[in-house]
Amino acid sequence: MAPPAVVLLNPLAALGRAGELRRPVADWLAHHAPGVPLLSAASVTEARARLSILAPRTRIVLIGGDGTLHAMLPALLKGGLRVGLVPAGRRNEVACSLHLDQLDWRQALLHALHAPTAAVDIGLIETDATVLHFAGLVRVEADQPLSLWIDQHRVALARPVLRLRLCNATPPPADRDAPERIAPVLIDDALLHLLDEPQRPLWQRLLHPAAQPPARPALRIRIEAAQPMPLLIxxxxxxxxxxxxxxxxxxxxxxxxxHVPTLDPHRLSDTTW
Structure with a gap:
């Protein structure tokens, strides 16, 4: 028997607009996926607690944006849970990288419940204040001289950098009216990319592929500055x-x-499964 599925709606996503999906999603599930519960939590702590009691490999459908996925990462990783996304936040960059942004919520929900899963990469970041996982990208407001190390080796910056994006997924164009052509950042390529604000790649391979022997130390990146750097994760x-x-x-x-080759989400139009 396939592991069960659970839908978790973040009612605060998109400044509360995602909460408007509660009734339509509940009605859709009652008609198309009876037995799949719809959960909604009042806080991150409550949502993580609900996920913590689920069996490994349970499929969790998250309705929200990048912030919702980010907040649930500790519970998802610890519990060995599988994830489907229904983009409904202010930022849906991970969903865009997975080509889910072109689906309406019904198609995205259908896909999240039934499509096969495959492995994606997750980032781990340590700052002066905390240690966090991230799924999409980290934005750093540098605007000052930086010191950079890759795998304990000092790297000289060729030019001043005002802003950096540490990317595990493709970021949106810096200028949506005149987007630059940049190579996509794949969420399953075992690479972490560093882009400056115009999205020119500074380095394409910051971390070694997963195929490297386990005994080899993992490559890491370290950024230091004299003054505190504001950042978004x-x-x-x-x-x-x-x-x-x-x-x-x-x-x-x-x-x-x-990224799962066995199913193209763009072909999902039948919501009567």
Whole structure:
């Protein structure tokens, strides 16, 4: 028997607009997926607690944005849960990287419940204040001289950098009216990419592929500055920090999306499964 599925709606996503989906989603589930519960939590702590009691490999459908996924990562990773996304937040960059942003919520929900899952990478970042996982990207407001190390080796910056994006997924264009052509950042390529504000790649391979022998030390990146650097992690503001340490956890989470070759989400139009 297939592991059960649970739908978790973040009613605060998109400044509360995601809460408007509660009744339509409940009606859709009652008609198309009876027995699949719809959960809604008043806080991150409550939501994590609900996920913590689920069996490993339970499929969790998250209705929200990057911040919702970011907040649930500790419970998802600890519980070995599988994830489907229904983009409904202010920032849906992970969903965009998985080509789910072109689906309406019914198609996205159908896909999240039934599509196969495959491994995606998750980032781990340490600042002066905390240690957090991230799924999409970290935005750093540098605007000052930076010191950069890759795998304990000092790297000289060729030019001043005002802003950095540490990417595990493709960020939106810096200028939506005149987007630059940049290579996509794949969420399952076992690579962490560093882009400056115009999204020119500074380095394409910051971390080694997952295929490297386990005995080999993982490559890491460290950024230091004299003054605290403001930053956003998966769209969520974090305390400014003078130091950032980041590494990749290749294949740490199972998710649905266009990275799974057996199903193209763009072909999902029948919502009567």
């Amino acid at each position: 998966d769209g969520e503001p974090q305390p400014a920090t003078r130091q950032i340490r980041a590494e990749l956890l290749p294949g740490a989470l199972q998710m649905t999306g266009s």
